[in-house]
Amino acid sequence: MDEPTGPLDEGIVYRATLPLAWEPVAAMPAPEIQSQINETNVALLAMFSVLDEHPVESKGGEPEVIQALARLDTKVSLVLELVGELLRHQLALPKAFPVALSEHGLSWIVEAPSAPAMGDLVRMDIYLKTSYPRPLRCWGEVVSLDPSGRGVKIAARFRGMAEDMRDGLSKLIFRHHRRLIASQRTI
Template identity: 30%
Template sequence: MQSTLDEEKWQAFSERVTWQGHPHLAIEPFEPTPDDVARLNERNLHVLRTLASLDERRVENAGDDDNPVMQELQRMDSKLNVLLDIVDRLLLPATLLPPRQPVSFNAVGLVVPASLLSSDGHLLVRMHFEACRALPLELPVQRGKAIGNDNVFLCFRELSETVEDGLERFVFCHHRRKVAEARLSGVPENVPGHKHRV
């Protein structure tokens, strides 16, 4: 029965757009209580909203504008970004971050190197993104099927609908930005993240 569920989850994962990159990532054993699940869902929703707002500011200020007011706003925004980066680094120095790892994820689950897993059962994945390294996503997962010889699929457990929606938006916005960047640079549009490649 479990293998059938794993296959269904993997199929659902494979049919969706994925975020692909190398965030700072750690995985540890995790047996959550209902209170832990509620706390994590609330925290993850806050982190996703923070990442989305930082991302939106970057996109809004990416275009060229000859308007002096817009130029001044962009300069102020750049200074604010520097201040945010300094605070972020003070809150969590790079030496305290887990190593970067190749990851592919969407709202169903994620694919990570099998070497990161020291145990089966219930696990917690902690991902730190550059936009706000001090606020990681902390996602409960369960080990699923092996993908090739080197990777394993982990399916998310007990995420609230709002967190799932937030993950979907995060992945979609990342994918849309990559497609736009590819068009601007004249690169063909087979942008990483559209389909997971096994």
């Protein structure tokens, strides 16, 4: 199927095929529930930021300390990868869809019969890192439905997202974009 493009794809966009669970809902959660979920999402995005960090290489100083930190980083990464693998086997991750994620919303492509209706409110669980299978939970309003190959491209504009969550999401998208550009330069 085609990659998502549309009204929410302006600016820097995180494009990938990611596990995504979504369902139409009647209303937004109560404000206190929404606040708790936003806090959980902010913590998750901050953790992804830490997981994305790589040890800084120093040209001077103590090479043995730098090497020890690099070895420790490798060991911690291995433990996290193994724990993530165990969790993936315990949890049933949802089906992966081609998605385009911006700080304003999400678009994804599904088979036509399973698409929500225009204007529907949907709850979305987005698994941004399958090595750490914990979803970012968001709500959005379906703002467009476009035929795409054998499916439908759905675009949902986020609703009820706290500003600190939007900032964390924006940083994650920028880091992904920066790594993509860097990998293209090395080719």
